[in-house]
Amino acid sequence: MEFKNVKVIKKANVYFDGRVDSRTIIFEDGSRKTLGFMQKGEYEFGTAAPEVMEVLGGEMLIKRAQDSGFIKIKEGESFSVEGDSSFKVVVNDYADYCCSYK
Template identity: 35%
Template sequence: MLKVNQYFDGKVASIALNTATLPATVGVMLPGEYTFGTQQFETMTVISGALTVLLPGAAQWQTFADGDSFTVAANQEFKVQVAADTAYFCTYGE
C-alpha cells in the first residue's frame, strides 16, 4: 500500500514506497519556501526542476537541478526555496 502525505497546505506532496534497499518517497514541491526536519539520514535527488537549499551549518544557499543530489544527517533542519514546480526522489537511511 502506498502512503500519500501532503504538507504546507498541499504545496508539498509525497508518496512513500520501499525500494529494494531503502525506504523512499517521490514527490512534488510547488513554488514557495519550506523548512524540513529529518528523523534519519536523507539523500534527496532532484528529478525535474530545481531546489535552492540552505543545508544545516551552511552559510550560503546552493541550487540543485535535474539529477543533482544532496544529503542531510538525521535530526537536522534544512530550508528549501522552490521557484517552479519541482519533482524529487528521497531515500531514508545510510
C-alpha cells in the same frame, strides 16, 4: 529509473497546505524512499534519519545547517541531509524529487 518488487503506500503525504506531497515506497529489504513534488514556495523540513534527496525535475535552492548560504540543486543533482536536523528549501517554479532514507 524504475523500481521493482516494491510496496507503494497509496495515501499521499501532504505538507504545507498541499504545496508539497509525496508517496512512500517500501523495498523488499525494508528500506524506503519517497517520490514527491513541490510547488513554488519556501519550506523547512525536519529529518529524523539521514537522507539523500535527488532532484528529478525542476530545481530548488537548499540551505542545511552547515551551509553558509543557499545552494542551487538542479535536475540530475542530489544532496545529503544529516539525521535529527533540518533544512530550508526555496522552489521558484517546481521540483520533482526522490528522497532516500538511510
